Amino acid sequence: MAKYARTEGTITHLWVAERRGRILWTREGKAGAKGRIQSHEHATDEAAAATLATMIAAKERDGYALVDTVSGVSSPFRLPLAAGGRGRNTSGGLDPPSSTAGSPPD
Numbered sequence: 001m002a003k004y005a006r007t008e009g010t011i012t013h014l015w016v017a018e019r020r021g022r023i024l025w026t027r028e029g030k031a032g033a034k035g036r037i038q039s040h041e042h043a044t045d046e047a048a049a050a051t052l053a054t055m056i057a058a059k060e061r062d063g064y065a066l067v068d069t070v071s072g073v074s075s076p077f078r079l080p081l082a083a084g085g086r087g088r089n090t091s092g093g094l095d096p097p098s099s100t101a102g103s104p105p106d
Contacts, residue, residue, distance in 0.1 A: 002056065004064035005031070015059050017052055024048045026055070 001018045012031040017024065022042045029035030042048040 001070060002066060003068035004056075004059050005067045006062065006064045013064075015064055017055060019048050019052050021045050022048050024052055024055075 002016070004015045004017075006013045006015075013029070014031050014035065015026065015028045016035075017026050019025075022045055024040040024042065025037060026040070027035045027037045040048070040051065042051060
């Protein structure tokens with residue numbers, strides 16, 4: 001699990017990635033918003049890990065920096081206090097998809 005952030009002016013963009021086995025979840029958007037969540041299923045655990053490493057490298061090239069290693073995709077979508085966030089959730093939480101196969105872990 002990892003949360004990355006990039007600030008442009010007064011707007012902070014967040015990207016969160018979480019992998020469990022062959023399934024990789026990502027969530028991205030502006031801090032304080034619900035964000036968009038996607039699931040990616042791979043043939044093997046190794047393929048999912050390789051894809052995650054590639055995605056992280058791409059985000060870092062785009063200027064994102066690691067701000068949290070504990071938050072998963074179901075965590076409140078805000079910048080952590082230690083990274084300069086306000087520590088409040090204005091997103092109202094995240095409603096997981098109805099299908100359990102592609103839904104984020106709790």
